[in-house]
Amino acid sequence: MPAKRTATKPKATPLPKPPDRRRFRTRLLTWYRRHGRDLPWRTTDDPYHILVSEIMLQQTTVKTVAPYYARFVARWPTVAALAAASLDDVLRAWAGLGYxxxxRNLHACARAVVERHGGIFPNNLEALRALPGIGDYTAAAVAAITFDAPAVPVDGNVERVVARLFAIEEKLPAAKATVKRLAASLLPARRAGDFAQALMDLGATICSPKRPACALCPWNESCVALALGLQETFPRKPRKREGKLRRGAAYVALRTDGRVLLRTRPSSGxxxxxxxxxxxxWAHDFNIAHALGSAPRLRTNIAWRRLPGLVRHVFTHFPLELAVFVAGVPRxxxxxxxxxxxxxxDLPGEALPTVMRKVLAHxxxxK
Ligand code: SF4
Structure with a gap:
């Protein structure tokens, strides 16, 4: 009779030991000193400049932001200068950055700093958070970077690093509180600003969403997601639901003296x-057959002509398709x-959002 075979369980991968917080901090700060990014706003600790960079960087890449940041702070070098500027000018300077x-919030914030604090940025989280347009993340970034306050700004990059480091199973956005708590548990007693920027850089350059460069990571000895071989599956997220497609029409009227018809959108929304x-x-059920019903009423009989193709643009919460109509009109x-x-x-100086620049280019x- 053949001997009975006993089933042996596969050996589980041993997980790293709970992180030694002090060693963690030292490794990250040493890595940052050697490999931190050389960014234009890293040469200052002026809270206004840091605020401008942080607001610009929300949902926008460093590469896109760098020239906008340089022009913006050259034009309005102080919070008082920005507070005195017109919103139109600020929107023009912002055109192309999106969101x-x-x-508008940055401008309102500058005015509030001047009105409530005499042009001096408050140096604590509560007062920063009370300013228009400053949420938890921005308040923590400004407080840590400029005042070395004990705060960790948690954005998408930091969320990813922390979720992987501790292999947090909870899904976002519910996991945000856990991520913040664990991120705060890593904070050193001093150099909070360097720590925050180091964490941002680690997320942006090493712990990327796809194929993170774990071999180069200062935390690779203790990263639970790496030990499990599941880095890319963290942070856990619910399945994405794409916004429903909206459609509409845009009308480009061009006068024979080289002028184009524009208008300003309502101030909110x-x-x-x-x-x-x-x-x-822009509607889900837009009917192209009735498109000319919403063309501008010009005091002349003009023939609108539909251009072939569509202009496509994706907003954060919905994709958009626009049919473009053109017409030439007398001067x-x-x-x-x-x-x-x-x-x-004069179009380059107008506060045209990207979708409208696409329409005009089309x-x-x-034509
Ligand atoms: S070891 Fe890899 S997955 Fe873990 S924090 Fe570092 S880069 Fe991210």
Whole structure:
């Protein structure tokens, strides 16, 4: 009779020991000293400059932000200068960066710092958080970087690092509180600003969403996700639901004297106070057959012509497709109420969001 075979359980991968917090901090700070990114806003500890960089960096890459940041702080070098600027000018300087509510909030914040604090940034989290447009993340970033306050700004990059380091099984966004608590548990008693920036850099350059460079990571000896071989599966997230497609029409009227018809969007809501060409509402059930019903009323009979193709743009919560109509009109045509004629040569100075720049590019390239 053959001998009975006993089933042996596969040996589980031993998990790293709970992190030795002090060693962790030292390793990260040493790595940061050697490999931290050389960024334009790292040469200052002026809270206003740090705030501008942090607000610009929300949902935008460092590469895109760098030239905008340099122009912005050269034009408005102090919080008082920004407070004295017109919102229109600020929106123009922001055009192309997207998420324009950030520019409006930054401007409102500058005014609040001047009005409530005499132009001096408060140096504690509570007072920073009470300023317009400053949430937990931005308050923690400004407080840690400029005042060395004991705070860890937790953005998507930091969330990813911490979720992997501790292999947090809870799904985002519910896991945010756990991530914040564990991130705070790593904070050193001093050099909170360096620690925050080191963590940001680790997330941005090493612990990337896909194929993290774990071999180069200063925390690879203690990372639980790495030990499990499951780095890319953290942070755990619920399945993504894409926004429903919206459609609409945009109307590019060009006068024979080289001016294009523009208007300003309502001050609140999506792309609030930004400039646009007249257009229809953006709706799931937009019917192209009725598109000309929402074309601007011009005091002349003009023939709108639909251009081939569509302009596509993806907002954070929905994708958009716009049909573009063009028309040439005589130079004496007045602008309808709420609209204005703007020289084509002056378009770069207008606060046109990216979607409208795409519409105009499509019109000028295809007409
Ligand atoms: S070891 Fe890898 S997964 Fe873990 S924190 Fe470092 S880069 Fe991220």
């Amino acid at each position: 324009y509510a950030r520019a 999506l792309l609030g106070a930004m400039t646009e060409v007249p257009g229809s509402a 004496a045509t007045p602008a309808p109420k709420g609209a204005r004629w703007v020289k084509v040569l 019109a000028f390239e295809t």
